[in-house]
Amino acid sequence: MICLHHVCKRFAQGDEAIEALKDVSLEIAQGECVVLRGASGSGKSTLLSLIAGLAQPSSGEIRVLDREISKLPEHLSALFRRAHIGFIFQKFHLIPGLNVEENVIAPLIPANLPLHVLHEKARIKMEALHIDSKAKRDVKRLSGGEQQRVAIARALINDPVLILADEPTANLDAKLSAELIEHLYMLKQSGVTLLIATHDPLFFDLDFVDRIVELKNGRIV
Amino acid sequence: MSLTPEIIALLLLDAVFLLFGGIAFVLSAGIAWRWRSNETTELQYALHRRSYLVSVIINYIFMLKIPLFAFFIYTCDKLSAIITGAMCASGVVNSVDFGLYLTLFKIVNLYVFGFWLLLNDADMNDEKLPFTRLKFILFILFFIPLCVEIGLEIGFFTSLNVSKIVSCCGTLFSASSTSSISLLFSVDEKIWMMIFYGCFALSVAAYASRSPLASVVSNLLLALFALIALILFFSPYVYELPTHHCPFCLLQKEYFYVGYLLYALLFSGTFYAAAGGVLDLVQKRYTKRFYRLSLFFNTVYVIGISLYPLSYYLRNGVWL
Amino acid sequence: MLANINVLLLDYALGSLKRQGGKSIFIFLVLCLLIFLLASVLMIADAIKFELNTTLKTLPQITLQRFVAGRQTNVSVERVDTILALNGVERAIPRVWGYYYFKPAGVNFSIVGIDAYEEPYKKRLSELTRTFDLSTLEKEGGMIVGEGVQNVLRENYYSDFFNFITPKGERYPLKIAGVFHSDIALESNDLMLVPKQAAYTIFGMPPEEATDIVVHVSNPVEIPTIVQKITERYPDLRAITQDDLRISYQNIFDYKSGFFLSLFIVCVFAFFIVIYDKASGLSSEERREIGILKALGWRMSDIVHAKFYESFVMALSAFLTGFCAALFFVYVLQAPLLRSVFIGYSELKPPFRLPFSVDVKMIVLLFFLSVPVYIAATLIPSWKAASLDADEVMR
Ligand SMILES: Nc1ncnc2c1ncn2[C@@H]1O[C@H](COP(=O)(O)OP(=O)(O)O)[C@@H](O)[C@H]1O
Ligand SMILES: [Mg+2]
Numbered sequence: 001m002i003c004l005h006h007v008c009k010r011f012a013q014g015d016e017a018i019e020a021l022k023d024v025s026l027e028i029a030q031g032e033c034v035v036l037r038g039a040s041g042s043g044k045s046t047l048l049s050l051i052a053g054l055a056q057p058s059s060g061e062i063r064v065l066d067r068e069i070s071k072l073p074e075h076l077s078a079l080f081r082r083a084h085i086g087f088i089f090q091k092f093h094l095i096p097g098l099n100v101e102e103n104v105i106a107p108l109i110p111a112n113l114p115l116h117v118l119h120e121k122a123r124i125k126m127e128a129l130h131i132d133s134k135a136k137r138d139v140k141r142l143s144g145g146e147q148q149r150v151a152i153a154r155a156l157i158n159d160p161v162l163i164l165a166d167e168p169t170a171n172l173d174a175k176l177s178a179e180l181i182e183h184l185y186m187l188k189q190s191g192v193t194l195l196i197a198t199h200d201p202l203f204f205d206l207d208f209v210d211r212i213v214e215l216k217n218g219r220i221v
Numbered sequence: 222m223s224l225t226p227e228i229i230a231l232l233l234l235d236a237v238f239l240l241f242g243g244i245a246f247v248l249s250a251g252i253a254w255r256w257r258s259n260e261t262t263e264l265q266y267a268l269h270r271r272s273y274l275v276s277v278i279i280n281y282i283f284m285l286k287i288p289l290f291a292f293f294i295y296t297c298d299k300l301s302a303i304i305t306g307a308m309c310a311s312g313v314v315n316s317v318d319f320g321l322y323l324t325l326f327k328i329v330n331l332y333v334f335g336f337w338l339l340l341n342d343a344d345m346n347d348e349k350l351p352f353t354r355l356k357f358i359l360f361i362l363f364f365i366p367l368c369v370e371i372g373l374e375i376g377f378f379t380s381l382n383v384s385k386i387v388s389c390c391g392t393l394f395s396a397s398s399t400s401s402i403s404l405l406f407s408v409d410e411k412i413w414m415m416i417f418y419g420c421f422a423l424s425v426a427a428y429a430s431r432s433p434l435a436s437v438v439s440n441l442l443l444a445l446f447a448l449i450a451l452i453l454f455f456s457p458y459v460y461e462l463p464t465h466h467c468p469f470c471l472l473q474k475e476y477f478y479v480g481y482l483l484y485a486l487l488f489s490g491t492f493y494a495a496a497g498g499v500l501d502l503v504q505k506r507y508t509k510r511f512y513r514l515s516l517f518f519n520t521v522y523v524i525g526i527s528l529y530p531l532s533y534y535l536r537n538g539v540w541l
Numbered sequence: 542m543l544a545n546i547n548v549l550l551l552d553y554a555l556g557s558l559k560r561q562g563g564k565s566i567f568i569f570l571v572l573c574l575l576i577f578l579l580a581s582v583l584m585i586a587d588a589i590k591f592e593l594n595t596t597l598k599t600l601p602q603i604t605l606q607r608f609v610a611g612r613q614t615n616v617s618v619e620r621v622d623t624i625l626a627l628n629g630v631e632r633a634i635p636r637v638w639g640y641y642y643f644k645p646a647g648v649n650f651s652i653v654g655i656d657a658y659e660e661p662y663k664k665r666l667s668e669l670t671r672t673f674d675l676s677t678l679e680k681e682g683g684m685i686v687g688e689g690v691q692n693v694l695r696e697n698y699y700s701d702f703f704n705f706i707t708p709k710g711e712r713y714p715l716k717i718a719g720v721f722h723s724d725i726a727l728e729s730n731d732l733m734l735v736p737k738q739a740a741y742t743i744f745g746m747p748p749e750e751a752t753d754i755v756v757h758v759s760n761p762v763e764i765p766t767i768v769q770k771i772t773e774r775y776p777d778l779r780a781i782t783q784d785d786l787r788i789s790y791q792n793i794f795d796y797k798s799g800f801f802l803s804l805f806i807v808c809v810f811a812f813f814i815v816i817y818d819k820a821s822g823l824s825s826e827e828r829r830e831i832g833i834l835k836a837l838g839w840r841m842s843d844i845v846h847a848k849f850y851e852s853f854v855m856a857l858s859a860f861l862t863g864f865c866a867a868l869f870f871v872y873v874l875q876a877p878l879l880r881s882v883f884i885g886y887s888e889l890k891p892p893f894r895l896p897f898s899v900d901v902k903m904i905v906l907l908f909f910l911s912v913p914v915y916i917a918a919t920l921i922p923s924w925k926a927a928s929l930d931a932d933e934v935m936r
Contacts, residue, residue: 049932054836056261071261073269075840076348082838093833093934096826097560098553105549106834110843112547158838166935224799226583230909233806237917244921270928273841277924285913292909299902303788 001162001193002028002051007060007070009046009218020046022218024060028195030161033188033208036197038215044197047215048164051195052085053077064162082107086155086192088165092147094139094154100146101126101135104153125153129183145176152183163187165196169203177202184208227296228378234289235371238282245278246364253357258350272353275360276341282367283334290327291481293374294472300381308389311469316387317377326370331488333363336496343500352503390467394452402452410453417443417450421523424494428512436512437498443519444491451483451526458529463541483525490518550843554850561827568819569859575812576863576911577870579805583903584871585880586798588895593790595896597783601755602764604781605771615750620775624756629767631759635751637740641705641733645697650690652733654740673719679736683718689730691720708745715739805910813918820852820922828929835931841924848923849916856915864907872897 009021020043028034038044049055050062053069054077062070065084069077081087094103104122126132129149134142139150155163165184169177181202188194188208196203204212214221248271256268297310307313314320337359344352396406405413420443427435448468456466459476471480497511534540558565605624607616616635624633637654655675673685684703686694694703694717705713715735723729741748756771758764768780823831831844870876875895 045932045935049935052836054932054935055930056263056266072348073345073350074266075273075345075842078835078838078840078843081836085838087836089833089836089934093829095830095833098556102553102556107837107839109549109553110547110839110846112545112550115548118549154837224802226798226802226906226910229799229802229806230906233809234909234913237914241917241920270841270924273845273928274921274924277845277920281917281920289909292905295902295905 001030001032001065002026002195003063004047004051005061005063007047007050007057007062009043009050009055010058020218021050021057024218024220026213026220028193031188031191031193032210033184033194034196035203035209035212036195036215037199037204037212038197039199042215043218044199044215045166046218048166048195048197052081052087052164054081082111082158084158084161086158086160086163088151088155088163088168090167090170092151094147094150096140097138099136099138100131100142100150103139103150104157106154107158121157122153125156129153144172145179148172148176148180149183152180156187160192162193162195165194165198167198167200168196169198169200181206225296225300227292227299231289231293231296232375232378234285235374238285238367239371241278242282242364242367245275246361248272248275249357249360249364253354253361256354256357258353269350269353272357275357276338276345279334279337279341279360283331283338286327286331286334290331293327294324294469298469298472304381304385304387307387308391309467309470309473311390311393311467312387313381314469315393316382316385317380319373320377323370323373323377326366326373328488330363330366330370332492332496333366335492336499337363339496339500340503343504355503390470391465394456394466394468395464405449405453410450413446413450414454417446417454418523420446421519424519425516427494428516431507431512433498433501433507436494436515437502440491440494440498440515440519444487444495447487447491447522447526455526455529457541458533461533461541483522486518486522486525490515490520490522493518547846550847551850551854554847555854557830557847558851558855564819565855568816569855569862571812571815572856572859572911572915573863573866575805575808576860576907577866578808579802579910580864580867580907581871581876581879582798582801582805583907584867584899585876585895586801587898587903588871590790591896591898594787597787597790600783600786602758602761602783603756603768603771605754605756605775605778606781607753607775607777608779609777613753615746615752616754616778618749618751620778621751621754623774624754624771627767627770629758629760629763630756632757633754634757635754637737637744637746638752639740639744641743643693643697646693648693649731650733651731652735652740652743654737655734656737675736678718679738681716681718682714682736682739683716684733684735684739685719685721686717686734687729687732688720688722690733691717705743707742713739713742802910809910809914813914816915816918817922820919821925823926823929827926829934831926831929832931832934835929836934841927844927845923848919848926852916852919852923853912856912859915860908860911863911864904868899871895 004024004026007021007024008019011018011020024043024047036044036047046055050057050070051064053064053072057070060070061068064080067080069080072080095106098106101119101122104125105118108118108121122135123132126135129152131146131149131153134146139147142150168180168184172180177200184194184196185206185208203209252268252272252275255264257265294310297313300313301307301309304313304316307316314324317323337356340352340356340359344350344356394402396403420439424436424439424443427439452466452468456468456471457463459471459479460467469480470476471483472478473480492515493511494515497508497515501508501511530540605616606613608614618635621633621635624630639652640649641652642649678684694700699717702714702716705715707713721729721734723732735743740746746752756767758767764782764784768782772778772780834844835841870879872895880895
């Protein structure tokens with residue numbers, strides 16, 4: 001499913017180079033749920049963006065679903081994300097000014113699908129997450145829990161096989177965190193591969209987590 | 222020089238094209254020089270983004286050039302009211318020595334830029350980006366005819382003399398004309414007509430044989446001979462005047478602007494097969510969509526243009 | 542790029558225009574103003590050209606004026622017979638006409654002398670005077686004026702007659718015997734038809750002279766040859782043909798609107814830079830939004846596409862608004878301020894309404910002068926926005 005092979009990522013900062021990832025090799029199987037643990041600045045987000053094709057490794061090779069995403073040109077890696085990957089960001093990153101439904105379908109807007117197909121997809125996801133009654137409401141006027149569910153519905157709109165979550169509980173209280181974990185559990189049940197980057201101890205002793213990978217200063221330990 | 226608003230609009234857009242074409246040219250040179258298709262360095266990603274900018278610019282220029290070409294002809298048509306002796310756009314176009322070349326350059330550039338965009342599409346759809354270097358080298362080459370066209374257009378409008386007396390299309394497109402067109406008149410127009418239908422038959426045969434090369438050749442021939450046959454054989458039937466052979470008067474209101482439709486059909490039909498065929502030759506494959514579109518447009522054109530002599534014959538019982 | 546319209550993307554683009562709020566409104570207003578100015582100038586120029594062309598059609602085929610020391614002077618009536626003798630000349634008529642400055646209203650009237658026994662030198666005049674009996678006009682000392690002239694006179698308390706002042710300083714009253722109506726505003730607003738006799742007195746001209754001679758030719762194709770013959774016989778006569786006038790008016794107007802357009806292009810250039818600058822400056826929310834969308838699977842081309850929809854909608858709506866505003870300004874309000882720039886003589890001539898003359902050609906022209914330029918200015922900023930790093934949202 002995901003296969004990283006001696007991946008390094010360097011950022012040039014002025015004259016010196018920061019090595020965010022150092023010789024990372026990792027394999028994740030289909031349907032696995034992996035937690036990526038590490039302190040802030042250890043390179044978790046960098047690793048996720050490399051896997052999603054948002055950035056390219058300085059060296060090494062990354063294969064996702066047997067495609068070498070690290071070598072794809074930008075527009076094709078975007079299509080790849082649209083087709084196979086769902087994203088849950090820290091602080092949800094909903095788009096203010098758009099309503100719930102528009103936020104949910106946002107990943108598929110450029111796909112130019114027939115309108116009824118898209119609305120049907122959105123309806124199913126919103127119903128599953130109990131936000132269908134708020135479909136036309138601006139996301140700014142939602143509670144934290146609702147916003148979180150919109151973010152999950154958005155991540156699922158393209159029926160992804162891989163979900164990447166970057167510190168999904170970072171700004172949540174205990175109740176919402178528990179709710180989120182519940183959702184993640186359901187996703188895991190449905191056979192989706194999950195990769196969760198976090199330093200929240202909540203994730204470290206969950207039954208459905210298959211593996212915990214620890215990152216420290218850009219290295220797997 | 223007469224600065225009518227139409228001319229100023231055309232010149233203003235020429236300036237915009239020159240500016241953006243220039244930017245695209247500089248970027249292209251950089252990309253063509255430094256592109257390494259098997260490397261994945263930061264530089265290559267930056268170049269890829271720039272290459273996208275170039276394609277945006279060329280798309281913009283091409284999308285504007287199509288309506289502007291019609292607008293150019295229309296402006297010439299309008300100027301013919303001011304210039305003594307001119308009855309339609311052809312008199313105005315020919316009032317300057319290189320007017321006809323300007324028109325030809327405009328047509329050629331449309332083909333060339335359309336081809337570039339098809340090539341760009343093919344390149345972007347392949348994850349290896351196999352034609353990136355090729356397409357930018359090509360753009361560097363294609364920039365030259367674009368500049369020539371813009372230069373000619375500026376020259377054309379500055380040397381356009383309102384008080385000069387020009388010849389009308391009746392003399393320009395006739396056997397007595399001094400230009401090379403008169404040579405065509407020395408051959409019987411029925412022969413041109415038959416060559417035209419022959420070329421069309423060839424292009425249909427090329428479609429049936431699924432050969433890109435045959436399609437390219439037959440469609441280029443078709444474009445050429447369709448124009449000649451239009452001037453020599455078909456136009457008198459459109460005007461219902463045996464001696465009127467002008468390819469520009471078709472664009473006038475009296476003939477319901479039918480020329481705009483006919484030329485659009487002919488150019489798109491031959492474009493798809495010729496440009497798509499070249500692309501297929503480069504990629505060594507066969508893209509049915511191009512040839513089907515081409516066949517469709519060409520057939521509509523041939524039917525449309527054939528209706529004129531036929532209906533004339535049915536109504537009058539004689540050929541012109 | 543334009544092959545098929547993505548409704549949702551268009552919807553998204555409209556929404557993001559709305560969300561940019563102030564910036565969108567600012568650009569919209571500036572763009573509207575530019576298009577409005579441009580459209581007004583072109584419409585006024587076209588309307589005046591139209592009015593003049595209509596007037597020109599009523600002018601004689603050839604007008605002969607005598608020049609002495611580079612100035613126009615009166616021509617001797619004797620020459621008429623010589624000209625009539627030329628082959629191809631159908632009619633040659635001496636005219637007496639000129640301007641009369643009416644101080645209280647500050648306007649110039651055109652006074653044209655007419656003669657009951659002479660065929661009028663142009664069809665229009667005979668149409669205008671058909672309903673009036675010219676011989677009684679002469680006997681009773683009356684004149685015929687246009688509707689507009691009647692109004693001006695009435696405002697100055699001349700309701701049934703008018704006192705001309707001759708060059709000798711004497712009063713010369715003429716009765717307003719009739720009023721004519723004309724569709725040509727310039728005609729109705731400043732024309733006074735007086736008996737020839739009266740015209741000589743008002744201008745203080747000797748009776749064996751005329752202001753100029755108009756010539757009618759049976760075959761218009763012969764005009765150049767006849768002009769040549771006349772000027773060979775009388776080198777001090779200058780011939781003006783209808784065609785000369787038409788071309789020179791056309792040139793003057795193309796030149797004037799060309800001048801405005803050149804100014805406009807300077808504005809366009811400034812505008813281009815403003816738009817470029819505005820479109821380049823992305824707020825942190827916009828940057829974040831683009832980052833999110835790219836992470837969610839939008840390509841650069843999708844973002845450029847959305848931006849293209851934004852600028853196209855913006856340009857098109859500003860174009861329509863500016864154009865309609867110009868229609869209203871020029872044809873309903875009669876273009877206050879702007880028209881005086883165009884009509885050099887507007888101070889001297891009584892006002893006239895601008896005739897409606899808008900065609901598809903002008904709409905297409907305005908479109909090409911505005912929309913593509915605006916879109917061009919947003920091309921590079923859109924690309925810059927689209928090539929923002931997407932992994933920024935991960936930080
Ligand atoms: N675009 C960038 N430019 C420079 N340095 C960066 C960039 N992105 C990340 N880094 C650096 O890389 C290291 C890892 O960052 P990150 O992956 O965001 O850590 P985490 O998500 O685990 O907190 C940090 O030291 C950070 O400063
Ligand atoms: Mg992080």
